[in-house]
Amino acid sequence: MKKIRPIAIHLPQYHPFPENDEWWGKGFTEWTNVTKAKPLFEDHYQPHLPADLGFYDLRLEEARMAQELLAKEYGIYGFCYYHYWFNGKRLMHEPIDRKLKNPKEDLPFMLCWANENWTRRWDGSDHEILLEQRYSVKDDEDHIDFLLPIMSDPRYIKINNKPIIVIYKPNILPNIQETIKCWREKAKAAGMELYLCHMGFSYLEGWDQLVDGFDAVIDFEPFGIRRKSVLKEAHDRKRKPKKGIIHKIKRRLGKKITENTYNCVPYQWMGENLTPQKDFHCKIFPSIVPGWDNTSRRGKNPTLILKDSSPEYFEKWLSNIKLDFKPYSDEENFIFINAWNEWAEGNHLEPDQKFGRQYLEVVKKLFLNQ
Template structure:
């Protein structure tokens, strides 16, 4: 049965007023990407783009180049992050321009990134820039906004039902009421919805589908297909003592210990995966080409997946594909996180080190359906 590879897409690469206000005139994700520095020997930083360059997603040429590259290497469609804060949207211009341009014909879906907007870009996640607030009125306004997009002929569907992903359902005061509102409003417009949510290994009841949803999406590298990456990271890096005390000529000298960064070997990620059949819900698998958010967080990265290579990525993707049996002819998604998360060292797009090799791995694994 055919599988549809979906690449998660960050539409952040263009200036917009809020970023100008918060970070300085002209700030985009590229600002952080270009200034990253290696933290230790053989640490791959900075990640710099090759084929597509430092693009601006307001330009049709840039968006078209992305789509052409994705098609050539077997990506079925993009899952764009959608930023909605009680009617206020962020990073929407690339998607709005695509919707008006029939030449941009790559299939797409949306994932509502329903968290507070914080200073995560520089590692300060506690300073909230825009708060996410939930209400009955906002549920109605939001679905009214989304329904025309769902009717776009390029929008990805399951059995003619538009697919929408909610990033974190657990932060809603009553997610079931939101889903009920959305489904009723969609029905009035002649649509049924196929609603998914992400799952993370650090959440309670991580292996269960939230009531009211149709399916879940494993969110790598913090997914549920193996032991938590954070647990593995902790076990590999027991916090060292802050100083080493040496006695030299009767004096006590404190020497700093070499800093240990939050890292896990990339190869470990694709090994010992829990089988799809062991989950008692519809769970779409995912994987990452890499992860390293040094460019955002400096010397305090959340996680570094060390020694990612196209060969290890291909092995992981091969394992995921071999294990995945689609739930129906249309319920056949494998998500790749991400197409262009450059500031997380997490991108299928070609870079100066590996070129198109990650994309070539995708094309090779899915060559039987091209």
Template sequence: MKIKPIAFVLPQFHPIPENDQWWGKGFTEWTNVTKAQPLFEGHYQPQLPTDLGFYDLRLPEARQAQADLAQAYGIQGFCYYHYWFNGKRLLEQPIDGMLQQKDLNMPFMLCWANENWTRRWDGNEDDVLMKQDYNLEDDKEHMRWLCENVFSDSRYIKVDNKPVFVLYRHSLLPDIKKTAAIWREIAINEFGFPDLYLCITDSFGETSVPQKLGFDAAIEFSPLAVIKNKLKINQKKGLFDFFKKKSKSSPIDLRDFELGVKNCIEKKIPDYKFYRCVTPSWDNTARKKERGAVAIGSSPELYYKWLDYIVKHFIPYSVEENFIFINAMNEWAEGNHLEPCIKYGTAYLEATKKALEN
């Protein structure tokens, strides 16, 4: 059975009034990316785009170019982050534009990034900018909006005609089983879908058996899985000299990417439906500066080894339950992107294509 590779896509590459107010006029993800500075000798920052440039995802041409690039290297679908706050949507223009852009032939699904928005980037996590207020009436409104406006699109990814919908932080919902039941009831009884195909992610250690929550499957959230291990510099020859700090401030949070990949490869796969996921690299100092974390040891070669292993060992659960996820296509401010950059060019995309073709 063929595998269907899906890449996560961040839509925050266009200005919105809320970000103008919170972070300054004209803020986008590129604002953080272009301000990044190397924090130690040999630190790869700033990470800047090449082939696609500093795009604006409000533009049809930008969305088309992004999809064309992904498809040229074997990626068959996008998973867009979706931001819903009790009927208020943020960063919605790329998705709305894509829904209207019927000639953009790229299958897609949505992942509800259901966290509060806070000033986490500047260290004030208690300062809530946009709050999630979970309630069952909102669950109904949310699913009705999704079914009417998104799931009905012919390009939306489905399993046996059931729209695939991903929930990022399931533990935050007060009654997740009730929410799942409401969602399914509306999709079936009000909109005529045979059912929904609901997925959770195992982010932030939130590992649960999806069926016990009323969900169908879980998705490995590899960015967090791969950076769990602090780098032990005394075990890495030569790194004392390599990591000479440019300042005398607090130590940089260095993570062992190679060990993280090793642990992910050797992970015991649960007996429920569990979709594997890989990550190119990690460095979120563009967002958090010296409070960020830098994963040491990532490379296109190691990424290829990881993805190649997943491709060769993943057995689809059915003809249409055949997803492998890549996180992410364009998380530039987290140093986590397949899109070409000034250092690696298309190397990560080429590694992706090579592993998928194997």
């Protein structure tokens, strides 16, 4: 059996920067949202609060080193950092820039271009845009020129000596094939070949038509392509809140609204009835989430809550993925875990005050000594 390499998706947001100060208030970081979260119904796990690593600042070498040491200890091969590029303007780049300058931070890494608009609603939509993506041929050229030196770093993750670059949502680029062509030609001129991936989302019609020009698709859980859309499942389960005098009396008496008022899906459902890898006509790298709940960002209007996630269910789901996944080659062998530290989405391998290191222990058990 070929070895499998777990990659944890990493959000480099946990440090103040001028744009966040302007948009959300002085000193804002993701921790600001995390700590103000409140449970919305009985047994709703919120807030998610960090344990071992605390409320870190990723500008600090000590914080980044602690993350890398923990990842290595529990069998994570590398991080996939979100990379924010808006026509040459970058956001949340301090942690990556400082890692690049520091050889002590030797955990392998790759980049995923988070190519959505930056919005006040945290959803990349066209509503309340704070920083817009504007695509052009010139921007394609400037962008890959910026990326090539980073992808030459010896720590950068490669497949057959081809650095991996991930595009989050290629469907929103006006001409993705021209972007791919530009990037490959620029890389070739620099003596490099690229391994291009994009994220796959079940709610995007025609995602499978995007595979032309890409080397592989990464199944992006919890919105992945291996089952019915989790958002549709949440919608089907959701009940409209009752109105009228009885409902108002219950609210006044402090009775909690049930989970069915919100976009809830049982975590256990996520690992069931997955389409096997062999049924896809393209290369697909599987993924998994330890949980998902963006209540801390969106208050009483969360996009999705995966209810009752647990290390036991996580292990069952991850074990099934491992059994199903047959690496395409000795180096095309990645399973992605979303995410290492998406605390405001209730989605983190990093230890919290409820489960400690139990999710990490599952990863260690399944992958460290293959």
